[in-house]
Amino acid sequence: MTFRRATAGIALVLGLATTGVPAQAADPIKIGFFAPLTGNLANFGERFRESVQLFEEQVNTAGGIEGRKIEVIYEDDRNSPKEAASIAQKFANTPGLVFAVGSFSTTASLAAAPILTEAKIPQVSPSSSHPDFPKFSPYQFRQNTRQDKLAPLHAELVVDKLKGKKIAIPFFQDDWGQTTANLTKAAIEQRGGEVVLIEPIAPNARDFRPLVSKIKALNPDVIFLPVHYQEASAFVQQLRQAGVTTPIGSPDPLSNPKFLELAGKDAEGILLYTSFFADDPRVKAYVDAYKAKYNRLPDQYSALAYDSIAVGVNAIRTVLQSGKPLTGENVRDAIASAPAYEGLTGTTKYDDEREVNKKSTFIIIKNGAYVLY
Incomplete structure (x- = not known):
C-alpha cells in the first residue's frame, strides 16, 4: 500500500480569504460539531474537536469564507444516540446553520440523521463506517472507507x-x-x-x-x-x-x-x-500546526475530522461564489458534486452513493511507537 497525501488541507484554508465583503458586513456562517467528548470514546472525540478548532482558527485568521467568519458550535454526544438526536434538534433550530460534522460512531451518527435530514443540513461523519450510514438519505456523507x-x-x-x-x-x-x-x-x-x-x-x-x-x-x-x-x-x-x-x-x-x-x-x-501517518512529509504543514497548538502529534482521527470540515467549508465557499442562497440544501449539492479534494487522509471524491475509497497503509507498533510496516 502507498500513501496518497497532499498539503491541500492547509492550502485550502490559506486560500479561503478573499477581497470580497468585509467580515463584519455579514453574520458568521454556523457549523455544527458533535462527538464523544466525555466517556470511554472521549479520546477520539477530543482529536476530532482539536482538528476542527484548528481549522476554524486558520480559516478565520485568513479572513473567513468570502469575508465571512465561520462559527463552529461544539457539542458532546457522549456516544449516546439519545444525546446525538437532541444535539441534532438543537442544530436544526439554530438559524443559519448549514453543515454538521459528526459523529464518531455510526450509532450516534444515525441517531442524528433523521433530524438533520428533515432540516436539510448535510452531515459528514469523519469515521462512521457501517455500510448503511450514507444510505439513510442524500444528506449523509463520510470521510472514511466503509x-x-x-x-x-x-x-x-x-x-x-x-x-x-x-x-x-x-x-x-x-x-x-x-x-x-x-x-x-x-x-x-x-x-x-x-x-x-x-x-x-x-x-x-x-x-x-x-x-x-x-x-x-x-x-x-x-x-x-x-x-x-x-x-x-x-x-x-x-x-x-x-x-x-x-x-x-x-x-x-x-x-x-x-x-x-x-x-x-x-x-x-x-x-x-x-489512512494518515504523521511522519509523511506531505502532511507536514498540518502536523506542525497541530503540534504547535496542542503539543502532541495528530493521529488518523484528527486528520479525518480536519478533512471533514474542509469538505464542508469548501462546499460553502462554492455556494457563496455561485451567488446561490447559502442553504443546507445547496451546500449538500456542492459537497456531492465537488471535484476531488486532496486532503490529509487521501482523496475525497464522492460517488453516487456518497462513498469515498481511500488508500490505507500498514503500520506496526515497535518500541512504543507506530512505524511503517
Missing part, C-alpha cells in the same frame, strides 16, 4: 501478513464491532482461513480472564481485534500476562496514541493500518 470495503484488507492483514490459518476475533459490542467482525470473518474464509472464535467484548469491560482462557485453549495463529483503545489495552495486557504470545492484528481504531499509552509494552508487535 467496513465492507475494508474487510478484504483485514483478511490480507491476518492471513497474508501475519500468516494466520486459525483466527480468533474478539470484537467490540456495538454496530461497528459486530459489522467489522462479521464482514472480516467472511473475507478471511474467502481467503482460506478459519475463524475459530468470534465473541463480543462489552463496552467498559475490565476482566477478560474467561475470554483469555478460551483463546488460550483454542490456540489460534492470529487474533484480530476490532476493539476500541480502552478495552483493547486491558485485553492485550491480560492476554500477555497469561503467557499468550499470539500475534495480533487490528483495524485502524488502535492507531490512536492513547492505546500506546494504556497498553504499554504489551502493544509491541501489533500490526494494523491507517
Whole structure:
C-alpha cells in the first residue's frame, strides 16, 4: 500500500480569504460539531474537536469564507444516540446553520440523521463506517472507507501478513464491532482461513480472564481485534500476562496514541493500518500546526475530522461564489458534486452513493511507537 497525501488541507484554508465583503458586513456562517467528548470514546472525540478548532482558527485568521467568519458550535454526544438526536434538534433550530460534522460512531451518527435530514443540513461523519450510514438519505456523507470495503484488507492483514490459518476475533459490542467482525470473518474464509472464535467484548469491560482462557485453549495463529483503545489495552495486557504470545492484528481504531499509552509494552508487535501517518512529509504543514497548538502529534482521527470540515467549508465557499442562497440544501449539492479534494487522509471524491475509497497503509507498533510496516 502507498500513501496518497497532499498539503491541500492547509492550502485550502490559506486560500479561503478573499477581497470580497468585509467580515463584519455579514453574520458568521454556523457549523455544527458533535462527538464523544466525555466517556470511554472521549479520546477520539477530543482529536476530532482539536482538528476542527484548528481549522476554524486558520480559516478565520485568513479572513473567513468570502469575508465571512465561520462559527463552529461544539457539542458532546457522549456516544449516546439519545444525546446525538437532541444535539441534532438543537442544530436544526439554530438559524443559519448549514453543515454538521459528526459523529464518531455510526450509532450516534444515525441517531442524528433523521433530524438533520428533515432540516436539510448535510452531515459528514469523519469515521462512521457501517455500510448503511450514507444510505439513510442524500444528506449523509463520510470521510472514511466503509467496513465492507475494508474487510478484504483485514483478511490480507491476518492471513497474508501475519500468516494466520486459525483466527480468533474478539470484537467490540456495538454496530461497528459486530459489522467489522462479521464482514472480516467472511473475507478471511474467502481467503482460506478459519475463524475459530468470534465473541463480543462489552463496552467498559475490565476482566477478560474467561475470554483469555478460551483463546488460550483454542490456540489460534492470529487474533484480530476490532476493539476500541480502552478495552483493547486491558485485553492485550491480560492476554500477555497469561503467557499468550499470539500475534495480533487490528483495524485502524488502535492507531490512536492513547492505546500506546494504556497498553504499554504489551502493544509491541501489533500490526494494523491507517489512512494518515504523521511522519509523511506531505502532511507536514498540518502536523506542525497541530503540534504547535496542542503539543502532541495528530493521529488518523484528527486528520479525518480536519478533512471533514474542509469538505464542508469548501462546499460553502462554492455556494457563496455561485451567488446561490447559502442553504443546507445547496451546500449538500456542492459537497456531492465537488471535484476531488486532496486532503490529509487521501482523496475525497464522492460517488453516487456518497462513498469515498481511500488508500490505507500498514503500520506496526515497535518500541512504543507506530512505524511503517
